[in-house]
Every structure is written in C-alpha cells, then in structure tokens.
Amino acid sequence: MPRYFFHTSDGSCDRDDVGVELADPAAARREAIRYGGSLLHDNPDIIAATNGLRVEVVDEQGQFCTAVLIHAVDAERGTRDAD
Amino acid sequence: MSEPISRMTMHNVGGADGGRLDIFLRKLLGQCRLSTIDQQHLLALPFQLRDLPAQASILHEGDSARVCPILLSGFAYRYKIAADGGRQIVSLRIPGDPLDFQSLYLQTIDHHMQALTPVSLALVPLPALEQLAEARPSIARAILVDILIEASIGREWQLNIGRRHALPRLAHFLCEFVYRMQLIFAHSSDEIEVPITQEQLADILGLTPVHVNRTLKTIEQAGAVVRKGRRLYTRDVAALAQLADFTPLYLHRDNAN
Known part of the structure; x- marks a missing residue:
C-alpha cells in the first residue's frame, strides 16, 4: 500500500515525517478529514488563529493529493480586539 | 494463521x-x-x-x-x-x-x-x-x-478515550504502561521500550495514526519519550504524569500492603 503524509498548518506548520499506509488517494482524503476533525475536537481554538486549519495530503513522491481547509468567519470582525 | x-x-x-x-x-x-x-x-x-x-x-x-x-x-x-x-x-x-x-x-x-x-x-x-x-x-x-x-x-480507559484530549490521553496510557512494568519487573528506570506501533496506539486510544504521530512528537519535544527509528521508549515518567494528570490510585497498588 502506498504511504501518505499529512501536513498541518494552523498559524505554524507541522510536517508529518512518518506518514500512514493507506489503500488509495480516496482513503487518504477520508483520513485527512477525520484527522482535521479530531484536531478540532481536541482544540476548537485551533482555528481561532487568522489562518484557519489546513490539512494537506502528499504522496510518497511528494505530489499534492488533497487539502482540507477549515475556517471560521465571525460576523463582527472588530469585536475580539475591542474586548 | x-x-x-x-x-x-x-x-x-x-x-x-x-x-x-x-x-x-x-x-x-x-x-x-x-x-x-x-x-x-x-x-x-x-x-x-x-x-x-x-x-x-x-x-x-x-x-x-x-x-x-x-x-x-x-x-x-x-x-x-x-x-x-x-x-x-x-x-x-x-x-x-x-x-x-x-x-x-x-x-x-x-x-x-x-x-x-x-x-x-x-x-x-x-x-x-x-x-x-x-x-x-x-x-x-x-x-x-x-x-x-x-x-x-x-474504567480508566473509558475516561481516557471518552474525555481526555489526545495529548493527556496518550501520556496517560504511557504512564500506566510504565507503572505496570515497573511493578512486575521491580525496577525503577524511567526508560522502558513501548513495543507498540503507532497504528496499534491508534487502536488503543481511538485516535487516527496521524494524530498519534503528531501527539508523540509533542510528547517527545517535552522530553517525556524518545523515538529511536521506529522504536518508542518512555524517558521521564514524572513529565508523562504531569502531561496526563496521572494518579495511580486506580491501579490499587496499596492493596498488597
């Protein structure tokens, strides 16, 4: 089975240097979504940063496969700074 | 098989x-x-x-x-x-x-x-x-x-999987592992090999293998574990216990006194 790597960025970057063996790009895509979900479950504030959360799937050749992007859009942008 | x-x-x-x-x-x-x-x-x-x-x-x-x-x-x-x-x-x-x-x-x-x-x-x-x-x-x-x-x-595992975040969840499991190993082998070294792959840790902790990898990296940066190639060793039990808010009461080690 091919190996896929899951890099994340949420303000700072976290490069996956181990990867996981999965059947195909579709399985890697599902894994990326689930991984993003569990990061959010752990820490909802992960997307309070300006950049949101990005989980990027890359194959063994370094080829880009999928990116899962999660953003929150607040109604009143100035509110947080005013607190 | x-x-x-x-x-x-x-x-x-x-x-x-x-x-x-x-x-x-x-x-x-x-x-x-x-x-x-x-x-x-x-x-x-x-x-x-x-x-x-x-x-x-x-x-x-x-x-x-x-x-x-x-x-x-x-x-x-x-x-x-x-x-x-x-x-x-x-x-x-x-x-x-x-x-x-x-x-x-x-x-x-x-x-x-x-x-x-x-x-x-x-x-x-x-x-x-x-x-x-x-x-x-x-x-x-x-x-x-x-x-x-x-x-x-x-019961402790239920709490671990149901309510603890990835970092304390993994740290708690590793801490328990060291406590049990130290008891049966009657030694006090913090460095014990954990003969468990990241995929198996994922199946123990209800996390994805990628999340386990990321969390291990954080715990390693804190100095609590060390990875040598694909092998995982605990290194600092006090640090693990702190990350996990670990209390060994549920292991009932006082029962033999």
Missing part, C-alpha cells in the same frame, strides 16, 4: 516446571497477600508451555475456553471489532498477567485476544485452577482481585 489457544484441548499436561510461574505469582502478590502455602499451591499448578509468534490468536470471541493462558513473557491485547472492521483494543496484557480468569466463571469468551509481540504462555487447565480456587478461598480472592483491578483499568 493457526487455531486460537481458546480452541485447544490439552492431553499431556506436565507438572510444575521449575519456577516458570514465578512471574505470575509475583503479579498476584503485587495485588493481594497470599500465604506461603497458597503460593506453593499456585506454583504447583499444572501447565503446558507454548510459544507463539506476534499476531497469533490467543482467545476467540464465541469460544468456550478449556485452559487459562498465563503470559510469561511478551505482550498481548484484548480487542473487539465493529461491523465496519474498526478495531478497538480494550486491554493490554503484560508479562505475569493471567489472560482468561473470566472463563473460570463465564461460559463464552466475549472478545478476541492476540499476541502483540512473540509470547511465551503457560496454559493452565481450567479445571485445575477451578479446584484450587474452590479449595482455597484466599486464592479465589486473589483471582477476584485480579479481575477487579483489570475492570478498574478498563
């Missing part, structure tokens, strides 16, 4: 074999007190030795066991499988652990068990264990205490 141990019938069971059950006795003595005579009876239990490779099946759901395997060396785990193939590891067994006390009292095995590493098992015929438990109430009590403590660890 060969037949699970739970399908085995035993024909020629040898008598006591010089000291092989010592680690099992040590495990029980870490949990409750036993008189010298009780200890002698336990060491005199008949058993057959069996070495199995990693991944060998030990218990199979739905079977009715005739022997109680005791783990003399190596590691094994209990697991259950969901309809979609998802696997949850529900218990880790370490050297010294009896693997199927519950079949003394229950007809049918309700989960699977597999060898995590190569294992050496002592297969004790259930009738022999049953007779001993009936004849000696303090041994029956030691068996009950072992079952109770495993149930207590199971």
Whole structure:
C-alpha cells in the first residue's frame, strides 16, 4: 500500500515525517478529514488563529493529493480586539 | 494463521516446571497477600508451555475456553471489532498477567485476544485452577482481585478515550504502561521500550495514526519519550504524569500492603 503524509498548518506548520499506509488517494482524503476533525475536537481554538486549519495530503513522491481547509468567519470582525 | 489457544484441548499436561510461574505469582502478590502455602499451591499448578509468534490468536470471541493462558513473557491485547472492521483494543496484557480468569466463571469468551509481540504462555487447565480456587478461598480472592483491578483499568480507559484530549490521553496510557512494568519487573528506570506501533496506539486510544504521530512528537519535544527509528521508549515518567494528570490510585497498588 502506498504511504501518505499529512501536513498541518494552523498559524505554524507541522510536517508529518512518518506518514500512514493507506489503500488509495480516496482513503487518504477520508483520513485527512477525520484527522482535521479530531484536531478540532481536541482544540476548537485551533482555528481561532487568522489562518484557519489546513490539512494537506502528499504522496510518497511528494505530489499534492488533497487539502482540507477549515475556517471560521465571525460576523463582527472588530469585536475580539475591542474586548 | 493457526487455531486460537481458546480452541485447544490439552492431553499431556506436565507438572510444575521449575519456577516458570514465578512471574505470575509475583503479579498476584503485587495485588493481594497470599500465604506461603497458597503460593506453593499456585506454583504447583499444572501447565503446558507454548510459544507463539506476534499476531497469533490467543482467545476467540464465541469460544468456550478449556485452559487459562498465563503470559510469561511478551505482550498481548484484548480487542473487539465493529461491523465496519474498526478495531478497538480494550486491554493490554503484560508479562505475569493471567489472560482468561473470566472463563473460570463465564461460559463464552466475549472478545478476541492476540499476541502483540512473540509470547511465551503457560496454559493452565481450567479445571485445575477451578479446584484450587474452590479449595482455597484466599486464592479465589486473589483471582477476584485480579479481575477487579483489570475492570478498574478498563474504567480508566473509558475516561481516557471518552474525555481526555489526545495529548493527556496518550501520556496517560504511557504512564500506566510504565507503572505496570515497573511493578512486575521491580525496577525503577524511567526508560522502558513501548513495543507498540503507532497504528496499534491508534487502536488503543481511538485516535487516527496521524494524530498519534503528531501527539508523540509533542510528547517527545517535552522530553517525556524518545523515538529511536521506529522504536518508542518512555524517558521521564514524572513529565508523562504531569502531561496526563496521572494518579495511580486506580491501579490499587496499596492493596498488597
């Protein structure tokens, strides 16, 4: 089975240097979504940063496969700074 | 893959074999007190030795066991499988652990068990264990205490998987592993190899393997574990305990006092 790597960025970057063996790009895509979900479950504030959360799937050749992007859009942008 | 141990019938069971059950006795003595005579009876239990490779099946759901395997060396785990193939590891067994006390009292095995590493098992015929438990109430009590403590660890795992975030969840599991290993091997070194892959840790912790990898990296940066190639070692138990907010009360180590 091919190996896929899951890099994340949420303000700072976290490069996956181990990867996981999965059947195909579709399985890697599902894994990326689930991984993003569990990061959010752990820490909802992960997307309070300006950049949101990005989980990027890359194959063994370094080829880009999928990116899962999660953003929150607040109604009143100035509110947080005013607190 | 060969037949699970739970399908085995035993024909020629040898008598006591010089000291092989010592680690099992040590495990029980870490949990409750036993008189010298009780200890002698336990060491005199008949058993057959069996070495199995990693991944060998030990218990199979739905079977009715005739022997109680005791783990003399190596590691094994209990697991259950969901309809979609998802696997949850529900218990880790370490050297010294009896693997199927519950079949003394229950007809049918309700989960699977597999060898995590190569294992050496002592297969004790259930009738022999049953007779001993009936004849000696303090041994029956030691068996009950072992079952109770495993149930207590199971409750802690429920809390761990259900309510702790990835970092304390992984740290808690590793901390428990070190505490149990230190107790059975009576040593105090913080550096213990964790013979578990990231995929298996994912099945223990209900996390994705990628999340386990990321979390291990964080714990390694805190100096609590160290990875050498694909091998994982604990390094600083106090740091792990702090990350996990670990209290060993549920392991009932005061019970043997």
